[in-house]
Amino acid sequence: MKGGICVNPADAYSLCCKYHGKRVRISDSSGKVHVGEITRVDRRQVWILPDRRYSGYGLGFWGFGGYGGEGFGYGIALGTILGIALAPIIFF
Numbered sequence: 001m002k003g004g005i006c007v008n009p010a011d012a013y014s015l016c017c018k019y020h021g022k023r024v025r026i027s028d029s030s031g032k033v034h035v036g037e038i039t040r041v042d043r044r045q046v047w048i049l050p051d052r053r054y055s056g057y058g059l060g061f062w063g064f065g066g067y068g069g070e071g072f073g074y075g076i077a078l079g080t081i082l083g084i085a086l087a088p089i090i091f092f
Helices: 009-018
Strands: 023-028 033-041 045-050 074-077 081-086
Touching (some): 009 033
Antiparallel strands (some): 033 045
């Protein structure tokens, strides 16, 4: 797994900024795994646009499929992120 384990929000923020615009895999403190492209990062949360082929998670959240394009996706609080890594690109 490329990337690393984030032990605090500052580390999570730094990695999310580094991976902005890239496809990532994020594990959170509730055990959920989020896969998609980072579209926005601020000091409190990261916004991830889920892959279309893995649709279902994130649908209906504000910003997903918004006006004029795809939107930001959905937000994940930086304090809940346990790990972030670049996700492999898989072609079907």
